[in-house]
Amino acid sequence: MKAHVWVMPKRTVLDPQGQTIQHALSGLGYAAVKDVRQGKFFVLQLEDWSREEAQAQVEKISREVLTNMVIEEYRFEIVE
């Protein structure tokens, strides 16, 4: 079983990496790209857990390990 976890800067938080990319794209002629947000994406390979356990454990892992809850938010899905 696998989990996919997305960790993004909160909407209210500045995203300097995303802004830098947006400016670079604008300079390269991609003016149609009005905003860029950059986050992290994790693929976790899981063994031994039922789907219900995986759901609960990946929720904990996302909140306690992968995400800085002060400035980031997460979502995840269990796949396969």
Next chain:
Amino acid sequence: MKAHVWVMPKRTVLDPQGQTIQHALSGLGYAAVKDVRQGKFFVLQLEDWSREEAQAQVEKISREVLTNMVIEEYRFEIVE
């Protein structure tokens, strides 16, 4: 319109960030997490492009700007 872009280390490339997280999780008791791969996730806000233009332009942006093709691979989707 929006684009979602995933940029991941190629399967053949070591992923030290992912390995560090996997070791940390193992130490925290999450031994069921056998492997972690960490990549980047971008959300691009697009204006003025048709769906076909967006498909072509985001392909170019992904390949030329967001991805280091030597060590990373990408996929993307156009949404909304």
